[in-house]
Amino acid sequence: WPEGRAAGLVAALAHPDRVGRHRSPGTFLMVSGTRATTAAESPLRDAPWLAIAVADRPAGSATAVIRLAAVADEEIALLASGASHALGEEVRWAPAPAGAPDVVARRIERLGRIVLREEPLRSPSAEAVRGALTEGLRREGVDALLEWGRAARGLRERMAFLHDALGDPWPDVSDEALVARADEWLGDARNRADLARVDTVRLLTSLLPWTGGAAARLDEWAPERVEVPSGARIRVDYSGERPVLAARVQELFGMEETPALADGRVPLVVHLLSPAGRPAAVTADLASFWREGYRAVRAELRGRYPRHAWPEDPLTAEPVRRGPRRG
Known part of the structure; x- marks a missing residue:
């Protein structure tokens, strides 16, 4: 190895978790995930990579202070990395380029906590996508991500009432319960926009206790x-x-x-x-x-509304559907 790179190689091999990549002037992210900083006047503050031999972290601080380091590069970092170098796929609910959180799928090359390279993952597995959507529903809430029209909201309230009043077999339709059963109703949804298109009336209807015939009592026991x-x-x-x-x-x-x-x-x-x-x-x-x-x-x-019926005996009086016609 050239003499100028040898010191970096030796330090990296000795402390592979302390290899750091430049993040901003004087600040590096180490393989371990810890942020480390150089002194303000250090000649190493703009190096692309550092192999850090000595660093300490003051009590209560999340950032380490670099005391001794040598210039390194990605090749040295990879040579010293061992099992910390990995290529994987990541599908999660995260801020998207357009702004609103959505399913983000990426192929990522990592060196410990350092991201070396990443590119969009065009065909993530359905299982991974469902996991990301479920995480989004858990974070943002079922009400925020699904469309609840009057019919769906009313049906959900009636089902919730029967669950509270009678328990099983009437299902729990709280946010937590719906998220826990997301695999049953997500279908082919793959992103935020698909969630907004979920038929929530059909979703709820699919959860009704059809086995045993209890669902047929919905309109009798919780009429609209x-x-x-x-x-x-x-x-x-x-x-x-x-x-x-x-x-x-x-x-x-x-x-x-x-x-x-x-x-x-x-x-x-x-x-x-x-x-x-x-x-x-x-x-x-x-x-x-x-x-x-x-x-x-x-x-x-009766004094305030004299044109309306106020009989002495309301149980024998004729009910009135509408108030009197006003002239």
Whole structure:
């Protein structure tokens, strides 16, 4: 070896994990992954490679200070590398050239923690891509990466309600649970854009407990809408801790029993609305409300809304679907 390179070779062979590649003036990344710096006036601060013989790291610092080193090059680094030199493929969820994190697939030549060369990997395995997509879903969330229209969001809320109320066989559809079962529904998705095209209604439907016939009870035990005495079919709100039915007081005349969901185990929370659409009362026991609460609501609102029906006996009164026509 030429005399000018011998010192670097000897130091590299003695301490292969301390071979460092130039990152910025005076700063090097060593094979071990530790960052190391030279003195500001060092003549080695711009060398492409250093074989570092002596370095110490002050307590509490992530960066080592180079005390003794010799100039090296990539050939010397590879000669000293042993098993730390590797060529591999990496498929992961990472910032993409366009900006938004996405599946990034690369073929990478490494020397320990130093990346020597990399190039795009054009045909990563489906298994590796699914792993990267799953990692993206875990980091950014199912809500952020999948498109949830009204139908899908409503179905998910109904399924979540039945899981909470009844447990098995109704599936957990939380973010964590959906990510854990991603292999079952990712299909041919290979990038962020594909995730946005996943049919979330179909995804959820595939998770329903079809074996044993429980799935057929979905509309019975967690209906999307409930018919009230006025004949209106009111959408149930499953977004909170308890399902809510919100309807105008006049539409519920004659409804003594509170509708119960989840095979009769969970009464609906009923929001009885004023003519202005604001809750006048909230109850999970309509029979009790008509006996004990309706009189106070009637007294408060009939003077404010005289053109609406406020009968003394709401259980025998005719329900009204719409308010009176205004002139």
